[in-house]
Amino acid sequence: MKTRILPVSAVDDNTLWNNLIIGDEKSFSLLFERYYSDLVNYGNSLSPYAEKVQDCIQDVFTDIWVYRNSLQESVVVKSYLFSSVRKRIARLYERDHIFRKTATTDAIAFLLEFSVENELLDDDYAAKEKVIYLNKLLNELPARQKEALYLRYHQGLSVEQIAEMLDVNYQSASNLLHRGLLTLRKEWKGSFSLIMLLFSGTL
Amino acid sequence: MQKRNKYTEIEDFLSDESFKSWVLFKIDEDGWEEWTLESLQRAKLVEDARLLLLAMKVPENNLSSSDIHRALHNTWIKVRDKENQKTLQNLKVKFLRRQFLSGAAAALFFAFMAVWFYNSYFKNESTVVTYNELIYENNEGLVEQTNNSDKPQIITLSDGSSVLLQPNSKLSYPKIFTGNERKVYLSGEGFFEISKNPQKPFFVYANEIVTKVVGTSFRVKAYSDQPDVEILVRTGKVKVKSNDLVSRSDKEEIVLLPNQALRFLRSDLKFNKITNITQDAALAQSIGNIEQLSFEFNDIPVSQIFETIEQAYLVNIDYPKNKLTDCHLTTSLSDQPLTEKLKIVCKSIGNNTSFEMNGNQIIITSDGCN
Numbered sequence: 353m354k355t356r357i358l359p360v361s362a363v364d365d366n367t368l369w370n371n372l373i374i375g376d377e378k379s380f381s382l383l384f385e386r387y388y389s390d391l392v393n394y395g396n397s398l399s400p401y402a403e404k405v406q407d408c409i410q411d412v413f414t415d416i417w418v419y420r421n422s423l424q425e426s427v428v429v430k431s432y433l434f435s436s437v438r439k440r441i442a443r444l445y446e447r448d449h450i451f452r453k454t455a456t457t458d459a460i461a462f463l464l465e466f467s468v469e470n471e472l473l474d475d476d477y478a479a480k481e482k483v484i485y486l487n488k489l490l491n492e493l494p495a496r497q498k499e500a501l502y503l504r505y506h507q508g509l510s511v512e513q514i515a516e517m518l519d520v521n522y523q524s525a526s527n528l529l530h531r532g533l534l535t536l537r538k539e540w541k542g543s544f545s546l547i548m549l550l551f552s553g554t555l
Numbered sequence: 556m557q558k559r560n561k562y563t564e565i566e567d568f569l570s571d572e573s574f575k576s577w578v579l580f581k582i583d584e585d586g587w588e589e590w591t592l593e594s595l596q597r598a599k600l601v602e603d604a605r606l607l608l609l610a611m612k613v614p615e616n617n618l619s620s621s622d623i624h625r626a627l628h629n630t631w632i633k634v635r636d637k638e639n640q641k642t643l644q645n646l647k648v649k650f651l652r653r654q655f656l657s658g659a660a661a662a663l664f665f666a667f668m669a670v671w672f673y674n675s676y677f678k679n680e681s682t683v684v685t686y687n688e689l690i691y692e693n694n695e696g697l698v699e700q701t702n703n704s705d706k707p708q709i710i711t712l713s714d715g716s717s718v719l720l721q722p723n724s725k726l727s728y729p730k731i732f733t734g735n736e737r738k739v740y741l742s743g744e745g746f747f748e749i750s751k752n753p754q755k756p757f758f759v760y761a762n763e764i765v766t767k768v769v770g771t772s773f774r775v776k777a778y779s780d781q782p783d784v785e786i787l788v789r790t791g792k793v794k795v796k797s798n799d800l801v802s803r804s805d806k807e808e809i810v811l812l813p814n815q816a817l818r819f820l821r822s823d824l825k826f827n828k829i830t831n832i833t834q835d836a837a838l839a840q841s842i843g844n845i846e847q848l849s850f851e852f853n854d855i856p857v858s859q860i861f862e863t864i865e866q867a868y869l870v871n872i873d874y875p876k877n878k879l880t881d882c883h884l885t886t887s888l889s890d891q892p893l894t895e896k897l898k899i900v901c902k903s904i905g906n907n908t909s910f911e912m913n914g915n916q917i918i919i920t921s922d923g924c925n
Contacts (some may be wrong), residue, residue, distance in 0.1 A: 389623065409626075410633055414634050415637075418641065483606050485610075486609075486610035490610055504570065505570060505608070508570065533566065536607070
C-alpha cells in the first residue's frame with residue numbers, strides 16, 4: 353500500500369528523465385512503471401474508453417522515446433506526463449468525428465466522480481453522513497474545478513503546473529481550486545448544523 | 556513536521572502527503588492523532604480536512620504489475636514500429652530529394668543542350684538575318700506599320716516616297732528622315748516608289764540584303780519565313796548588296812535595271828540575278844496590280860487617271876466629279892511615288908487644285924481645270 357502512494361525509489365524523476373534523453377532504456381522503463389497507473393486513472397477520468405486511454409498513454413511514452421533528442425531537460429516529469437496525456441486524449445476527441453464539436457482541450461470534460469470509501473467510515477456514522485454529503489457537493493462542482501482539485505490533491509501537482517496543464521494563468525488555476533473549496537465550505541457550514549440536528553434527532 | 560503547526564486552511568492539510576496517508580490509509584507515522592488533540596481549534600480544522608479528503612476519494616482501478624509490464628512491452632513495440640517508420644520516411648524523403656535533384660540536374664542539362672544547340676545551329680547559319688534583328692540594331696525611334704488586312708496598304712513616308720505594303724508584312728521607318736540616308740526596314744513584301752533625291756540615298760533593309768536606290772520604283776519581297784528574298788525593279792536603277800550583319804556573303808553590289816530582278820537564296824547567301832522577269836514563272840505570277848498598270852497617260856480624262864491610281868494603290872480618291880468631267884491630261888507618272896503622282900496630277904489640272912491624304916483616303920479639292 354505504502355509504496356503505491358509514496359513510491360520509494362532511489363532515483364528521482366529528473367535523473368531518470370535525463371538518462372532517458374541520452375538513451376537509457378532502463379530509465380525509460382522505470383518512469384513508465386512509476387507513472388503508468390496514475391496516468392491511466394487520470395486518463396480514465398477524461399475519457400470513458402479505457403482501451404483508448406491506455407493506447408494514448410502508451411503513445412505518449414512512445415513519442416517520448418522516439419523523439420527523446422528534442423526533449424527539454426528541465427521539466428517536472430509528472431506534470432509533463434499528465435499534460436501530454438491530457439493533450440493526447442483531447443486530440444483523440446478531435447480525430448473522432450462524433451466528438452468534433454468538442455474539439456479543444458478546454459472542452460474535454462473531467463468525468464471523474466469522487467467517491468466515498470466506506471470501510472473507513474464504519475466506525476463513525478455521523479462522519480459518514482457528512483462525507484457522503486460533501487461527496488455530493490464535490491461531484492456537483494464544475495468539471496474544471498473538479499479536475500483542478502484532483503490534480504492538486506490527488507496527484508500533488510503545484511498550482512503552476514495545473515495552470516499550465518489547463519492552459520490558464522496562475523491566478524485562474526488558483527481560483528479554480530479556491531472557488532471549489534469555497535463553495536463547498538459555504539454549503540457545508542450552512543447545512544452541517546442541520547445535518548447534525550437531524551442526525552442527533554434520529555439518534 | 557513543524558510546518559503543520561502553521562496550517563490554517565483545509566488546503567494545507569489536503570496537500571500534505573503525510574496527512575493524506577494517515578487519513579486514507581491509517582498510516583500515522585508522524586503522530587497526527589496526538590497532534591490533532593493538542594488544540595480544539597486544530598481538531599475542528601483537521602476533522603474538516605479529513606472529511607473532505609474522505610469525500611474526495613477517487614476510484615482507483617489499480618493495475619497489476621503484470622498489466623503495467625504488458626503495457627510497457629506494448630510501448631516498446633510501438634517505439635520500434637515508429638522508429639522503423641521514421642527511418643523509412645527519412646529514406647523516402649532522401650530518395651525523393653535525390654530524385655528531385657537528379658531531375659533538376661537533367662532538366663538543367665537539357666536546357667543547356669537546347670541553348671547550345673540553338674546557338675550553334677543559328678551560328679552556323681548566322682547568315683539568316685530577320686526583321687527583328689534589323690530593328691533591334693537600329694531602334695532609333697522607328698514607326699512600325701503592320702498590314703494585317705487582306706489588301707495591300709499604302710504608306711507614305713516623310714520624303715514623299717510611297718510603299719504599297721502587302722498583307723502580312725510590316726515596315727519600320729523613321730517618322731522623319733534625318734541625316735544623309737533614308738533607311739527603312741521591311742519584313743514581307745512591299746512595292747516601293749521612291750522620291751528622287753540623289754543626296755539622300757534610300758535603303759531598304761530586308762532580311763539579309765540591302766537595296767540602295769536614289770529614286771525609282773521596285774518591289775522587295777522578303778518574308779522572314781521564306782527561303783529567298785526577291786527584288787524586282789520597275790523603273791530606275793537599284794543597287795543590292797548583302798547586309799553588313801551577314802559577314803560571310805560576298806560583298807559585291809549588284810546593279811539592277813528596270814524589269815530585272817534578283818533572287819537571294821538565304822541558305823547559300825547567293826545572289827541570283829534574273830534578267831528577264833517574264834521567263835521566271837514565280838516572279839511573273841506574283842506581279843501585282845501596280846506593276847502591271849501603265850501610268851503613261853495620253854489625253855486621258857482625269858477620272859480615269861484617278862481610277863488607275865485607286866486600283867494601283869488601293870486607295871479611295873474623292874474628287875469633285877462635275878467640276879473635273881471635261882479635264883484631260885497627258886502625263887507620265889510611271890516613275891513617281893503616290894504623292895508625287897498626285898502632285899503632278901493636281902498641278903496639271905490647275906493652280907487651285909490640291910490634295911489631302913489620310914490613310915488610304917485621298918481628297919482632291921478643285922475648282923475645275925484650266
